[in-house]
Amino acid sequence: MGKKGKRSNSQNAAAMLESQTRPILELTYDDPLFAFAAHPTKPLLASGLATGYVYMQSYDDKALEDYSSAQREKEKLLLKEAAAKKVAAKDSDKTPLRFKVFNPQSQNDNDTDTTFKICWKTKRHKGSVRSVIFDSTGENLYTAGTDKVIKKANSETGKVVMKTGNLDINSNITKMITVPNKPFLVAGTETGDIHVFDTRTLKQLYKLDKVHGDSVNSIASMYGVSDYQFVSVGSTTLAHFDIRKGIITTSENQEDELLSVSFVDPTNCETAVVGMGEGVISRIKISRDNSVDAVISTLDDDASDCIWTGSSDGIVRKVDTKRGAVIETRMHNLNDEIGFLDLDYDYRLISAGMENLKIWSNREQDEDEDENENESDWSSDEEEVNEVSEDDKSDSGSDSENGSESESASESEDSEVSDAESEPESNSKRGPTVVDSEEEEPTPKPKQKKPKINPKQFKNSQLHEHGIRKFDDL
Structure with missing residues (x-):
């Protein structure tokens, strides 16, 4: 994790751009969350904890979306009733839970809520889990721990099929x-x-x-x-x-410490963005003295120049890299640094810190939401956001079994790896560029999601005019 500055007016300024998009699910953990990954084709999440445990969790995204939408309607009705009675809605004991919250470490077989469940859990590593990743099909899960062992497991069963x-x-x-x-x-x-x-x-x-x-x-x-x-x-x-x-x-x-890197469009790799310790992504100041610990592409043609960033101040920001501006913020948790970002199989944003994980809705929100929606943070602590000072308004825009290892006895080696295939050199020597913050209005594009995996569809002839070649300067 990068450094975390004290809560400043830059966080208050983020409230100006706060999105109406809500989480549909929050997971809280008793032990620190050190790694997680989203399955590429199913509503599944793999979590790795400081204790060495790995959890495979499933969620009913459609039911969770419906629940959140229904609670939103209830809340809007409550706000109207409160306004009519001239009382504060937050003082009412009828305020509905905005989204569902679960603790995977306290789940048991008697839980009747089917919108979230534990598929399997196991003590996978002797030390903490440091990294978790699915393969491109999601069939296998790879984990690494401080025991310096990498394990390959079947995602469905959790059974280890191979280890180093x-x-x-x-x-x-x-x-x-x-x-x-x-x-x-x-x-x-x-x-x-x-x-x-x-x-x-x-x-x-x-x-x-x-x-x-x-x-x-x-x-x-x-x-x-x-x-x-x-x-x-x-x-x-x-x-x-x-x-x-x-x-x-x-x-x-x-x-300055470089903490995270991603491509704006992973299918052509023309423009890279880098998150830094002083709250900068590739020349764009997005937060004052709060490190940018995670960056990820939106993978959306409707926002083709945009990325998501996660910072140590607990705020997720959507950044237009072409204009060099923050265009949306989401309050993850002002008491928990955002160390990880991912997209689920249906392109929902997932943000996570050491204490909790949130899956955000991907449904369109009403534009005429009541202004009282922005009174507080959506995280469970409900910490209020203070008013923005005039100085910071300008700063924000520019700147298997519990406790046992489910390993297979088979550790036989597969066939030897063939020699690496030769690769044409015409494109291989042209490195990516790093985004600049020059402002320019983006060209409207059709609303179509990019596929998560779309290999070999290059756009080499369309070089990004705002990049900085050969990493001469970030």
Whole structure:
């Protein structure tokens, strides 16, 4: 996690842009949540805890959406009744619960609410779980812990089908990602190394030493250009590397910690955005002294230049990278840093910190919502947002079984990995650009979601005019 500044007027300014979109589900955890991942094709969530436990959880998204919508209507009626009686709605004991809240660690078989359930849970690692990731189909789940072991499990049953032996890893794994078109599992470590494993055998294929001088904080695949190329951030640098050839280029020292990286459009990888410790994403100041710990593409053609960011102040922001402006905020939890962002199978935003996780609605909200909606934060603490000062108005716009391991006895090795396929070099040497904050009105585009995995559909001829080539400056 990056640093967290005290709650400032920049948080108050965020209330100006606060979205009417609500969560449909909140999960709270007794133990710190260290990692989570959303299934690519089903309403499933995998969570990894500090205790080494892994939970697979399912949710009925349609029923949760309907519940939230019904509660919204009840609340609007309550507000009207309160206004007629000239009393504060929040003083009424009839205020409906806005969305459902569950604690996976306290769920049991006697729970009758079917909108959320535990599929399986297990003590997967001896130390804490550091990374959790599905493969592109969602059939398998990969987890890594401080025991320096990577395990591959069946997502449906939780049964371990394969695990690594004694790895040539001298530090803990911090981040893992998979690649849509190749059997690659790419892992970064606390010492700045990159390891690449074959997902079919969990044998190590490649190793890149000291890609960063410190911990690898985030990795993004460049499958839109080449399945062998990636960018990563760690310490104060960004690196562009090919797992077969090594580091292609490294940015200059940015004099600020780089915590997260993502592509605005993962299918062409022309523009990368980087979250920094001082509240900046690639020159765009979005929060004063609150680190940007997570960034992710919206994967939406209707907001093709936009990304989601999660900060240590507990606020999710939607940023238009072309205009260099925050256009929407969502209050996750002002007492919990946002360390993780993901999209579920139906493109709902998921935000999470160490204490809780929220799945946000993807339904269109009414534009004529009552102004009283913005009285308080949507998180359970209901902390009020103060009025915005004139100075900050300008700042915000510019700137299987419980307690036992369900492993299979089989640890036989699959066939040896074939030699890496040769890749055409015409596009592989052109690295991504990093977004600039120059303001320009975006061109309207049709409202159509981007597929989560759309490999090899390049747009190499349409170079982003606001990028900064070769990472000369972030």
